Amino acid sequence: MRYSGIAWTGTGFEVAVLDEDGRPAAPPARFAAGRIRALTEHLLGLQREFADTGESLLTVIDSTNGMLDGGLMSAGLTLYRADPWVLPQRPAFGSVAAEELAAVALRDPDAVVRLSVETGTLGGRSxxxxxxxxxxxxxxxxxxxxxxxxxxxxxxxxxxxxxxxxxxxxxxxxxxxxxxxxxxxxxxxxxxxxxxxxxxxxxxxxxxxxxxxxxxxxxxxxxxxxxxxxxxxxxxxxxxxxxxxxxxxxxxxxxxxxxxxxxxxxxxxxxxxxxxxxxxxxxxxxxxxxxxxxxxxxxxxxxxxxxxxxxxxxxxxxxxxxxxxxxxxxxxxxxxxxxxxxxxxx
CATH class of the missing domain: 3.20.20.370 (Glycoside hydrolase/deacetylase)
Known part of the structure; x- marks a missing residue:
């Protein structure tokens, strides 16, 4: 399994990917606001690359990011949500770091919630x-x-x-x-x-x-x-x-x-x-x-x-x-x- 996290900032998005030992499985990537298609294609490319070696890709956002889930899931990515009580403190403006989002799923897969197009970002919290x-x-x-x-x-x-x-x-x-x-x-x-x-x-x-x-x-x-x-x-x-x-x-x-x-x-x-x-x-x-x-x-x-x-x-x-x-x-x-x-x- 490979674990990716997507963070948002005041200017765009950051992506980090970890392997099962918590080491970077791909270089960190940054995408300016408006480059969601490029972000999606980046993750799909990694998913195909990992699939060639028999690995799956799990992607994590948090509850402060409701911009991406529909498009990412429609594209074929497996998406989870991490809630504040399983994450470290956020910065004054932005989500927690992308690496931290990936790491929470690595440490405890039960701590994150699987999302679907039907439930949207708040699946499990209705x-x-x-x-x-x-x-x-x-x-x-x-x-x-x-x-x-x-x-x-x-x-x-x-x-x-x-x-x-x-x-x-x-x-x-x-x-x-x-x-x-x-x-x-x-x-x-x-x-x-x-x-x-x-x-x-x-x-x-x-x-x-x-x-x-x-x-x-x-x-x-x-x-x-x-x-x-x-x-x-x-x-x-x-x-x-x-x-x-x-x-x-x-x-x-x-x-x-x-x-x-x-x-x-x-x-x-x-x-x-x-x-x-x-x-x-x-x-x-x-x-x-x-x-x-x-x-x-x-x-x-x-x-x-x-x-x-x-x-x-x-x-x-x-x-x-x-x-x-x-x-x-x-x-x-x-x-x-x-x-x-x-x-x-x-």
């Missing part, structure tokens, strides 16, 4: 996430009453918001923008900071078309695993990356990755001017159920004022792009119009 969300109900209700959190807009008017998470992610972001342009429909894109850093052209195109660009964290972490300083740094770095590309874009809005929250996380988010944006329509397009299933789920779930959650990032989003014309045409046929989240009647 009960904890549900408990955290339940504990956050009073804080979230207070935020909703004070206008600092949105699940939906007004239910009296047939206006809805299309939203897309986890990008920019060429070529799928471009395909989605093509469809939106064709129908002259506005949307809101909740962007991941590392991707925004790498794909300025996509952000510029969103802004030029009149779409809203909002914040979806720097590395798509499970927020309850982060400290106050880490949560705020995730937002601040992402805002900076977006501002460098397109400047300010209206009210500051943030969508927590996975919708994750605790009372503490929500309190930290209310320290600034952030409005938390959640959703009430989820077709689970991230699981790639097929374009027809995505379209059908959106049309069945949507009501006046709905916030519709879809994805342009996190892996192959061809199904989402293929579903989008049917989504738009189906909603138009039902009498709906579309607005950015910051223009949705509330």
């Amino acid at each position: 009960a904890q996430m549900i408990a955290d969300i339940d504990a956050s109900v009073p804080a979230l209700d207070f935020m909703r009453r004070s206008g600092r959190c949105l699940f939906s807009g007004q239910r009296e008017r047939p206006v809805v918001a299309l939203t897309f998470d986890d990008g920019p992610n060429p070529p799928y972001t471009g395909r989605i923008l093509d469809v939106l342009d064709r129908y002259a429909v506005p949307a809101t894109f909740f962007c991941v900071g590392l991707h925004a850093l790498a794909h300025r052209a996509e952000l510029e195109r969103m802004a030029a078309a009149g779409h809203q660009i909002a914040n979806h964290s720097w590395s798509h972490p499970y927020l309850p695993d982060l400290s106050r300083g880490e949560v705020l740094a995730q937002l601040e770095r992402t805002d900076e990356a977006i501002a460098k590309a397109v400047g300010s874009d209206g009210p500051r809005m943030f969508r927590p990755p996975y919708g994750s929250r605790t009372p503490d996380v929500l309190r930290w988010l209310t320290e600034g001017e952030t409005t938390v944006v959640l959703w009430d329509v989820e077709p689970s397009d991230w699981a790639r159920p097929g374009a027809d299933a995505i379209t059908r789920a959106v049309l069945e779930q949507t009501r006046p004022g709905s916030l519709i959650l879809m994805h342009d990032g996190g892996g192959d989003r061809s199904q989402t792009a293929d579903a989008l014309p049917g989504v738009i045409e189906g909603l138009l046929d039902r009498g709906y119009t579309f607005a950015r989240v910051d223009a949705l009647p509330t």
Whole structure:
């Protein structure tokens, strides 16, 4: 067995590979933000190389990195997650070192959790996430009453918001923008900071078309695993990356990755001017159920004022792009119009 770890930093990703004796099994590699395809091809090449000698490759990320799992698993890599309680202290900004991620699986294979496309990054932690969300109900209700959190807009008017998470992610972001342009429909894109850093052209195109660009964290972490300083740094770095590309874009809005929250996380988010944006329509397009299933789920779930959650990032989003014309045409046929989240009647 060979063990690889993938760390994220403020500029990209680092990969380390260990053999069963804990020695480097390949030179360390670094990939700038935006070079996820090169990172994937690097790991696939190592997997083929090790397979020639009868060895398998096990790859480890941590819960602060939700950017890569879908694409890596779809490419054929075996992926695991290491949680904070089995890892050393993280730096102020970034994950633990790639070598440490590989080493935790080497030391104790039972300490890491096997992931799948169906479960996503948080496989095995859904009960904890549900408990955290339940504990956050009073804080979230207070935020909703004070206008600092949105699940939906007004239910009296047939206006809805299309939203897309986890990008920019060429070529799928471009395909989605093509469809939106064709129908002259506005949307809101909740962007991941590392991707925004790498794909300025996509952000510029969103802004030029009149779409809203909002914040979806720097590395798509499970927020309850982060400290106050880490949560705020995730937002601040992402805002900076977006501002460098397109400047300010209206009210500051943030969508927590996975919708994750605790009372503490929500309190930290209310320290600034952030409005938390959640959703009430989820077709689970991230699981790639097929374009027809995505379209059908959106049309069945949507009501006046709905916030519709879809994805342009996190892996192959061809199904989402293929579903989008049917989504738009189906909603138009039902009498709906579309607005950015910051223009949705509330």
